[in-house]
Amino acid sequence: MRPPSPSPEQLGPPEAEEAEDGAAPVPAPRPRRRVTWQKLTVLPAFLLALLLATWLWFRGADLDSIARNSIADGNVWLRLRQHVVLTVVSTFFVLVIAIPLGILLTRRRVRPAAPAVIAVANVGQATPAIGLLALLVIWLGIGMRAALVGMVVYAVLPVLANTIAGLRAIDPTLVEAARGIGMSAVGVLRRVELPLAVPLILAGVRTALVLNVGTATLAYFGGGGGLGDLIASGITNQRMPVLVLGSVLTVALALLVDWLASLAELLLRPRGLGAS
Amino acid sequence: MAEAAPRPPEGRAETSGATVRTSGATIQTSGATIQLENLTKRYPGNPAPAVDCVNMDIKAGELVVFVGPSGCGKTTTMKMINRLIEPTSGRIRIDGEDVTGIDPVRLRRKIGYAIQASGLFPHMTVAQNIALVPRMTGWSKRRIAERVEEMLDLVGLDPGEFQGRYPRQLSGGQQQRVGVARALAADPPVLLMDEPFGAVDPITRDHLQDELIRLQHELHKTIVFVTHDFDEAIKLGDRIAVLRERSHIAQFDTPEAILTNPADDFVSGFVGAGAALKRLNLTRVRDVGVVDFPTATIDDPLQTIFERLRAGTTNEVLLLDRHHRPYKWLRRGDLMRAKGSLVRAGTLVHDTVTRDATLRDALEAVLIDNAGRVPVTGRRGRYEGVVDMETLMNSVHELLEEDRLDAVEHQHLLEEQRAQQVLEEQEGTTDAPEELA
Numbered sequence A: 001m002r003p004p005s006p007s008p009e010q011l012g013p014p015e016a017e018e019a020e021d022g023a024a025p026v027p028a029p030r031p032r033r034r035v036t037w038q039k040l041t042v043l044p045a046f047l048l049a050l051l052l053a054t055w056l057w058f059r060g061a062d063l064d065s066i067a068r069n070s071i072a073d074g075n076v077w078l079r080l081r082q083h084v085v086l087t088v089v090s091t092f093f094v095l096v097i098a099i100p101l102g103i104l105l106t107r108r109r110v111r112p113a114a115p116a117v118i119a120v121a122n123v124g125q126a127t128p129a130i131g132l133l134a135l136l137v138i139w140l141g142i143g144m145r146a147a148l149v150g151m152v153v154y155a156v157l158p159v160l161a162n163t164i165a166g167l168r169a170i171d172p173t174l175v176e177a178a179r180g181i182g183m184s185a186v187g188v189l190r191r192v193e194l195p196l197a198v199p200l201i202l203a204g205v206r207t208a209l210v211l212n213v214g215t216a217t218l219a220y221f222g223g224g225g226g227l228g229d230l231i232a233s234g235i236t237n238q239r240m241p242v243l244v245l246g247s248v249l250t251v252a253l254a255l256l257v258d259w260l261a262s263l264a265e266l267l268l269r270p271r272g273l274g275a276s
Numbered sequence B: 001m002a003e004a005a006p007r008p009p010e011g012r013a014e015t016s017g018a019t020v021r022t023s024g025a026t027i028q029t030s031g032a033t034i035q036l037e038n039l040t041k042r043y044p045g046n047p048a049p050a051v052d053c054v055n056m057d058i059k060a061g062e063l064v065v066f067v068g069p070s071g072c073g074k075t076t077t078m079k080m081i082n083r084l085i086e087p088t089s090g091r092i093r094i095d096g097e098d099v100t101g102i103d104p105v106r107l108r109r110k111i112g113y114a115i116q117a118s119g120l121f122p123h124m125t126v127a128q129n130i131a132l133v134p135r136m137t138g139w140s141k142r143r144i145a146e147r148v149e150e151m152l153d154l155v156g157l158d159p160g161e162f163q164g165r166y167p168r169q170l171s172g173g174q175q176q177r178v179g180v181a182r183a184l185a186a187d188p189p190v191l192l193m194d195e196p197f198g199a200v201d202p203i204t205r206d207h208l209q210d211e212l213i214r215l216q217h218e219l220h221k222t223i224v225f226v227t228h229d230f231d232e233a234i235k236l237g238d239r240i241a242v243l244r245e246r247s248h249i250a251q252f253d254t255p256e257a258i259l260t261n262p263a264d265d266f267v268s269g270f271v272g273a274g275a276a277l278k279r280l281n282l283t284r285v286r287d288v289g290v291v292d293f294p295t296a297t298i299d300d301p302l303q304t305i306f307e308r309l310r311a312g313t314t315n316e317v318l319l320l321d322r323h324h325r326p327y328k329w330l331r332r333g334d335l336m337r338a339k340g341s342l343v344r345a346g347t348l349v350h351d352t353v354t355r356d357a358t359l360r361d362a363l364e365a366v367l368i369d370n371a372g373r374v375p376v377t378g379r380r381g382r383y384e385g386v387v388d389m390e391t392l393m394n395s396v397h398e399l400l401e402e403d404r405l406d407a408v409e410h411q412h413l414l415e416e417q418r419a420q421q422v423l424e425e426q427e428g429t430t431d432a433p434e435e436l437a
């Protein structure tokens, strides 16, 4: 038998094929970029447009002395700042209270108490916010403190409920595996349970934040300041531009906060959990 | 058989957590002994114990399989060893040391733990998962990184490719391998595995079992392996504990003994039909002849390949790829028909076996592949030799003949015993005939 002599091209293919099937380590599939440019730009652009339009309209509107009074001396800026402070501080306390409480209520020994605590938190949220604020003002006196306490009571539930739900949703075999390989109780919580519950906890925080921007408008009635001041004076004095300004700012702030929280959700969500 | 190994009373006072040999015991290449003494578990609200007074001696470096019907208490018994479940009463000794009272977290760091569906943490990469126990025990960063690579290598995954991946980017079988790597990372003397291969397809399971056998050849850990698949038990176990309800030990013996001599109806029921075929699961490719076969690699010049084809007695060579993995069977004439193109010539190798594969796997591979032989591979799928049909047939034949002789011998023994018994009865009781009448 006389084999035909091989040509180089004919020898080529198996090599190429080979190189593909395993010589060079295939880089691990890159996790998809989670923050898209649409996500980053659409809402801010919308907010800018909204604020610009409001501003233009506001400049065109003719304001009498009463209306001018309610926005004089940087009153708008002050109210906006107060509103942000109210939101941030109340949310901070909500987190400090609700997350540890949620963790505690999912520990084995305390677990039976969870329904009772949730019921209490439910009462907090079911009470009309205005009524709650009135009661707190009677108790704590007029001022930011009463407003803050009211907001915290009002917003604890979503974070608490989500923390509990997030921790409970974890596959118990994972927790057992963690204990089985020798993690301490604290280690299991820190390295496994909390990271896995982060998405749900953050969703709760986002709800609480938006809720707080809303309820902060009521702080005015308890003497706590905030954008509620503009809205209320717009209503009582029947000055449309002032009312619109207060409302638009509140809405814009709520949207901005929600957008920031959604970014935080994306960035803080542990990698490897898959795109939701 | 399950005998309650009576222990001499412990001279030493109760060991406290502080005296556990942590430094010495964490790094050793061979396993520790495990003794279960009157181990009992009662779950609250159920007066009947789930595990009732189990006594068992497991030797160092032994792979013991717990097998039994669902709900018989295998998992409970196993989890009492690392105290994920606290025993109601009884003792556990590891390397002779009573661990029933020591700090469970410390205990568990000396005991590898692998479970069904891998139990990998989805938010950590493969490397982070494997590094967990070494990190907790305070290894240096560098040592951990080296160890992670070593472990991935050990379970047959390419470190460069896999260490940065998240568990959901792996197949079920790969996850399971990582699970085993994690369990072994801190080099624990004891390894507990609860149906670790229960959730993967049969072919992958087979491969994973082979890998485990290979690993065990290298590492000699003490492994307690839970399964309800008797075939898996036969394939893996040095000894098998057949458990019935409440973890009562029906038989605790080598697979050969259980297959050829089941203790009672429960065990033979569990062994099931086809004991002769199952017997093939007990012999491994390494025990029969692995022979050389003419090979060539795809990088060899064609001329060399032709020469080998002509020189060999079989008119056939096994073509290896660049990593020395079996690639194609090449017969004389194949190349000519394919006009000298190695891509088109020959038939692809369908299946390979490792030295740890059972004869049954090998037989199956040979039957499916019409080459009449199957390549044997080692680490990373490198070619090591072939097993051919003839070798297999001969060893199967020998095996069955051996078993037949054993059975005959056993039969004789039984008959002798029976005769002896009859004799004793006749001598001892004079009124026996009357009773019969």
Ligand SMILES: Nc1ncnc2c1ncn2[C@@H]1O[C@H](COP(=O)(O)OP(=O)(O)OP(=O)(O)O)[C@@H](O)[C@H]1O
Binding pocket: B043, B044, B046, B050, B068, B069, B070, B071, B072, B073, B074, B075, B076, B077, B228
């Ligand atoms: N946490 C528990 N509380 C009460 N009873 C339990 C608990 N865990 C297991 N049992 C009971 O103990 C017995 C043994 O369970 P175990 O999980 O050890 O069985 P198994 O042999 O591993 O079964 P399988 O093969 O199905 O995994 C069962 O009857 C089960 O119902």
Ligand SMILES: [Mg+2]
Binding pocket: B074, B075, B076
């Ligand atoms: Mg089980």
